[in-house]
Amino acid sequence: MIQHHHRDTEGIAHHPSDALLLTYASGAADEAVSLIVATHMSYCSLCRLRGRKLEAIGGALLEDLPPAALARDAREAVMAKLDSAQPYERPVVSSGAALKDHRTPAVLRPYIGGDLARVRWRRMGPRLSYVPLFRRGAVAARLLRGVPGAGSGLHSHQGLELTLVLQGGYTDVTGNYGPGDLQVMEDGMRHNPVADPGEDCINLAVTTGRLTFDSLMQKIAAPLFGF
Amino acid sequence: MDQAIDPTRHGQRKSAMLAHAKTAFFPAPAPALRRTGVVLRLPQQMTPQAPELNALLIAVAADRDRRAFAALFDHFAPRVKAYLLRLGASPALAEDLAQEALLSLWRKAHLFDPAKASAATWLFTIARNLRIDTIRRERRPELHPEDFMPEGEPMADDGLALADDEARLRAALKELPADQIQVVELSFFADKPHSQIAAELDIPLGTVKSRLRLAMARLKRALGEVS
Numbered sequence: 001m002i003q004h005h006h007r008d009t010e011g012i013a014h015h016p017s018d019a020l021l022l023t024y025a026s027g028a029a030d031e032a033v034s035l036i037v038a039t040h041m042s043y044c045s046l047c048r049l050r051g052r053k054l055e056a057i058g059g060a061l062l063e064d065l066p067p068a069a070l071a072r073d074a075r076e077a078v079m080a081k082l083d084s085a086q087p088y089e090r091p092v093v094s095s096g097a098a099l100k101d102h103r104t105p106a107v108l109r110p111y112i113g114g115d116l117a118r119v120r121w122r123r124m125g126p127r128l129s130y131v132p133l134f135r136r137g138a139v140a141a142r143l144l145r146g147v148p149g150a151g152s153g154l155h156s157h158q159g160l161e162l163t164l165v166l167q168g169g170y171t172d173v174t175g176n177y178g179p180g181d182l183q184v185m186e187d188g189m190r191h192n193p194v195a196d197p198g199e200d201c202i203n204l205a206v207t208t209g210r211l212t213f214d215s216l217m218q219k220i221a222a223p224l225f226g227f
Numbered sequence: 228m229d230q231a232i233d234p235t236r237h238g239q240r241k242s243a244m245l246a247h248a249k250t251a252f253f254p255a256p257a258p259a260l261r262r263t264g265v266v267l268r269l270p271q272q273m274t275p276q277a278p279e280l281n282a283l284l285i286a287v288a289a290d291r292d293r294r295a296f297a298a299l300f301d302h303f304a305p306r307v308k309a310y311l312l313r314l315g316a317s318p319a320l321a322e323d324l325a326q327e328a329l330l331s332l333w334r335k336a337h338l339f340d341p342a343k344a345s346a347a348t349w350l351f352t353i354a355r356n357l358r359i360d361t362i363r364r365e366r367r368p369e370l371h372p373e374d375f376m377p378e379g380e381p382m383a384d385d386g387l388a389l390a391d392d393e394a395r396l397r398a399a400l401k402e403l404p405a406d407q408i409q410v411v412e413l414s415f416f417a418d419k420p421h422s423q424i425a426a427e428l429d430i431p432l433g434t435v436k437s438r439l440r441l442a443m444a445r446l447k448r449a450l451g452e453v454s
Contacts, residue, residue: 018443019421019436026415027355027367035368042374052343053450058355059348060397061415067305068312071322075300078326082293088334090371106371136365 005175012044014181018054021047025054032134032141032206035111036162036182039204042105043180104166108204112143116166116202121145128152138210144203146170146195153218156190159209163193168201170194190214275302277393280346288336299346300329307354313416316362324361328354345393363418392450399449407442410435 005013016024016037023029024037041047071077104116111133112119121129121143127150131143138159146152148168162184169178172193177183185191187209195201275283280302286295308325316324331353339349359367400408413424421439425432 019439022414022439022443023420027359028414028418028420031365031368038368038370041370048370052348053447055344055352056348056393056396056450057400057411057446058351058415059345060393060400061412062303062306062310062351062354063347064397064400065306065309065313068309068321068325070305070308070325074304074322074326075297078300078304078329079293079297081330082291082296082333085330085334087337088331090338106374107368110366111368 007178008046010044010046010180011178012046012180014175014177014183015044015047015050016040016182016184018050020184021050022054025051026058030136030139032136032139033160033162033208035107035141036164036204036206038107039105039166040164040180040182042107108166111141119143139206139208141204141206144205146201148195148197148200150201151192151194154190154192154214155218156188156212156214157185157207157209158212159187159207161185161208162206164204166202166204168199169196170201170203171196277345277347281341284332284336284339284346284349285341287333288339296329296333299332303332303347303350304329307350310351310354310416311358314358314362314418316358320362324354324357328357331357342389345389347393395449396446399446403442403445407438407445410438411442411446414439 007013020029020033020037024034029037041051104112104114109115112131119131121131123129127147129145133141133143135141143166144152144163162182163177164182165177165179167179169176169181170193171177172183172191174183174191176196177193275298280299283292283295283299286292287299304325307328308321311321311324312318328350332350335353339346344352356367356369359365400411403411409428410421410424413419413428414421417424417427419427421435422432425435428435
């Protein structure tokens with residue numbers, strides 16, 4: 001019973017919820033969750049606009065905060081620095097064609113050492129590979145790659161599992177996911193994603209708790225790979 | 228920043244409070260700014276509204292206008308300090324970062340786009356990112372315009388429509404029921420995931436989410452629907 005989701009003009013069918021997008025806009029989300037939401041937004045003009053509207057709530061709340069008294073020389077101290085303050089220049093991070101042509105989203109590049117095409121994969125069996133990106137406490141970010149037909153194995157989650165497709169696609173009981181789609185699996189949900197035919201499926205995955213695999217082999221192997 | 232009284236000026240001040248009140252909104256006769264068609268004549272002691280704040284920020288970007296900067300400083304620095312205090316920064320750190328946020332405003336003013344955000348919202352994002360960098364010591368994964376520059380953004384809003392949005396948004400925020408504004412505020416000022424907010428309010432996570440959903444539905448109506 002695969003649900004068919006409507007794909008918008010950018011080809012994206014699965015977006016973050018308001019609550020998730022709000023944690024990014026407010027700055028409450030930790031770095032890994034922020035990274036995956038921002039990477040989705042680099043594919044999705046709708047969510048960029050949604051994100052800006054949520055940031056406007058932050059602006060409105062800021063405006064309405066009762067002002068706190070500053071040090072008495074605060075303004076003079078800052079104005080004395082203006083002449084020597086250099087205009088900010090946005091760092092140049094990438095160049096090339098559009099994201100659709102396999103370009104790596106700029107926001108992701110510093111985390112994976114540049115181009116997705118040049119990432120050094122670690123094997124996790126014959127059909128799956130991965131790259132650990134970073135971990136803070138129970139929250140981990142990684143890249144996952146599966147050849148067509150590869151499945152991750154039936155698993156459930158403690159906390160959230162967020163998956164963003166960067167290349168190819170996969171299908172599970174909840175639907176089909178392609179480049180730019182973000183899937184959020186909540187605490188206790190089980191699924192068994194399988195990579196679609198065509199090119200290899202590459203995902204950015206963030207988990208906020210451990211995954212639990214149903215098969216014994218994977219139960220044994222998962223901790224070795226940091227899952 | 229040095230909070231001590233500058234000895235050379237000590238005698239000129241009756242009290243810090245009075246000095247602050249005198250310079251609260253304009254250090255000198257209000258300038259008339261004619262950029263973006265908004266003629267600015269700020270009455271003394273009145274809170275500048277969104278179009279004036281935007282025009283001041285544009286004047287900083289275009290002319291390195293120090294008087295416009297001083298007005299922005301007086302308006303925003305105490306609010307940014309209040310924001311940081313709400314998020315648990317010590318008074319000394321909140322003071323330092325509020326000053327640094329305003330220095331960033333000077334350095335980044337040329338990046339301000341009034342079609343995308345109000346001055347308050349833009350400054351909120353600066354303060355939010357500064358807090359993540361310095362207090363949480365994490366990177367803020369930020370979208371890079373290179374990823375979506377060519378096709379542009381699907382928003383016809385100009386700066387004035389956006390200012391209207393902000394006024395509607397602030398009115399809508401004031402009309403939210405207390406339990407809804409509480410979860411919205413905590414989303415921005417608590418730096419915690421919704422599960423932790425639920426634990427602290429001693430209500431189920433589902434209740435936090437449903438309050439947030441109700442609040443979002445009302446705020447979206449104010450902001451113009453984006454699904």
